[in-house]
Amino acid sequence: MPSELGSLARKLALPYYEDALPAHDIFHAKRVHDVALQLADQHPDSVDREVLAAAAWLHDIGRPLERAGKIDDHDEWAASEATTLLQRKDVESDRVAAIGHCLRAHSIRASSPEPVTAEAKLLFDADKLDAAGAVGLVRLACIVGERSGSAGEQYAVIDVSSTLDGERSELPDIDLIRAWARERLDSLHTEPGRHLGESRWEFMQFFFDQFTHETNVESGQ
Incomplete structure (x- = not known):
């Protein structure tokens, strides 16, 4: 209520x-x-x-x-x-x-x-947890887009640039999203927050593994 x-x-x-x-x-x-x-x-x-x-x-x-x-x-x-x-x-x-x-x-x-x-720690954790899991992946991708637009240039590329011909680009790849999520989960203050965070991280790991599989040109997929 x-x-x-x-x-x-x-x-x-x-x-x-x-x-x-x-x-x-x-x-x-x-x-x-x-x-x-x-x-x-x-x-x-x-x-x-x-x-x-x-x-x-x-x-x-x-x-x-x-x-x-x-x-x-x-x-x-x-x-x-x-x-x-x-x-x-x-x-x-x-x-x-x-x-x-x-x-x-x-x-x-x-x-x-x-x-x-306690209230401040719980708010902090709940805010950071919204950058983890399925919703977190979408939110972090949105933030990448927002920053790209405000900067007037690409902020991140949604692939690993080493798959392209020529020298590797200095632009960050999707690992940026992984790093952002992990940084937030590592900063949590409460035990309930950390427990939920690790559950959401498990899903993100599955997503990142699947993403790597789909973008691996040598796999033929």
Whole structure:
């Protein structure tokens, strides 16, 4: 059953995702929300599910602005914006602060603070788990496409360039997606998150093996 604060956060967040690209849209936020609460059910410590639910809906509200170059850090911006939105709705100050920490600490980037609360760690893990498994493969491919477009050039090639005649290209191949997924799974903070991550990694390994088989010119397939 949806929490009251979670439902409020979802309503507040919706307009911010209108211009989002597929990898960070409202559907991504919903998956993060659902997985975060699933992990919370298995977490040994007490978890404020209202804070966790709200943070999940709000965590990427700054992504469209960051993509457009209007802000530099969607984590910090989301925390500030969410604080203003929630204070206007008279949400308790301790919960507003807790949500703000979750938002500031949800990114894998080096400049992000470490998540220190159970809620922040669960949000971080749920967000990273959406880059693993079947959905994760699609999301990471979308991110490759987004970055290619914004850079005005190819960001990655979906094959191994050594199969072409001539010198090997310096462009990364699909191993980039494998590396991104593994990096995120290696950064998980909670035992429930790591358990789910390894299950999703097993599927990804199967996919990568099949991909290699299909693109192996010597196999005749």
